[in-house]
Amino acid sequence: MDQPSVQLSHRIQGVAGSAIRALFKHSARPDVISFAGGNPGSFALPDQQMASLAQQLLKDQGKVLLQYGQTEGYAPLLDLLPGYIADALGAQVSRENLLITTGSMQGLDLLLKVLTNPGDVVLTESPVFLGALQAMHLFQTKVVPVPCDEDGMDMEALERLMQQHKPKLLYTIPTFQNPTGHTLSLGRRQHVAHLAARYGVVVAEDDPYHQLRYDGSPLPTIKTFDTEGWVVLLGSFSKIISPGLRVGFMAGPPALLERCGVCKQCSDVHTANLNQALVAAFLQQGLLAPHVHSLCQRYGSRRDAMLDALAGVGGISHYTRPQGGLFVFAELAPGLKAEPLFHHALQQGVAFVPGEHFYAEGGHTNTLRLNFSNADEDTISRGIGILAQCLNGLQ
Ligand SMILES: Cc1ncc(COP(=O)(O)O)c(C=O)c1O
Structure with missing residues (x-):
């Protein structure tokens, strides 16, 4: 239940909740192709290795670790x-x-x-x-x-x-x-x-x-x-x-x-x-070196799929070509804005983050961040294809 009389600190008053966390709610829908988050792909999480390490650690050092x-x-x-x-x-x-x-x-x-x-x-x-x-x-x-x-x-x-x-x-x-x-x-x-x-x-x-x-x-x-x-x-x-x-x-x-x-x-x-x-x-x-090696192979191929798919998209005037990491940042052609594109694309089942949230000074409403670690290559090209259609509709 809300407590309307609570006096919040000055510190918290000006701070909005993360726009990205709010977007996650939509992008977590199973029917949505999400380029929104910054999460590792689920294949990248070493759950089975961790399960056996945890069991061993708790057996050997449980009293210390707990x-x-x-x-x-x-x-x-x-x-x-x-x-x-x-x-x-x-x-x-x-x-x-x-x-x-x-x-x-x-x-x-x-x-x-x-x-x-x-x-x-x-x-x-x-x-x-x-x-x-x-x-x-x-x-x-x-x-x-x-x-x-x-x-x-x-x-x-x-x-x-x-x-x-x-x-x-x-x-x-x-x-x-x-x-x-x-x-x-x-x-x-x-x-x-x-x-x-x-x-x-x-x-x-x-x-x-x-x-x-x-x-x-x-x-x-x-x-x-x-x-x-x-x-x-x-x-x-x-x-x-x-x-x-x-x-x-x-x-x-x-x-x-x-x-x-x-x-x-x-x-x-x-x-x-x-x-x-x-x-x-x-x-x-x-275990880390082979794990990172396999992540780089999988993510590198996903990065390539995203760059290939973006190559033919009308309405995007510029995009970055990172040598690593999880993100491509794109700029829409003059006159186009990322926020309406976001809502339109979400209806069609694709999510991304409008770039203006990343600027302390605001503005830059024609930019967007695209994550490539959470979808496989085919899904990436399908998702960018949907984005391209949405952009066509906005022009
Ligand atoms: C630049 C940067 N720093 C820190 C973090 C969060 O890192 P951690 O999970 O270690 O707090 C992120 C996550 O997206 C990030 O992009």
């Missing part, structure tokens, strides 16, 4: 993470530079909590992951967008904005960005680390898609170029093992992580022991 744990993380996972981060993400971090988080979203939440006061400026790519925008709004920060091109953030604009606003934080998704699929070039990665140190800005480097690369060569993280401790790498096992386990990590300077740990104690005490132990066992038993 007890409270330590805030910084489950020790065997903390032991494994430096090796994993070096191999998979190319950054050298040691155990005391780590805090295990309940998904990488918690890493951003903790950084915002520790670093920002209401009104402080946070710089971020534009467009950007809606969940990150919501977190920034929840902390009443002033979100200032950094213009981007196909190689990520514009470095001159970034430096100018750092000089002008003296931001507390720069939030970036450098690899296969959500929602554009763009990747920050090597030179710009080095430059971001340099600018962060020069202007004293903490960088939250959110890199959950790093290993989902289908073409080209891996790039080192921004963290790799961080000699002074300004970059905090936010890692996640959501897109490569399971989002439901909610296991991620922060890699950054110990003093900052210690403060984040205090905030984590006050929110969830620690990330679930059993979930951390499952991830540790998955890594320990060498």
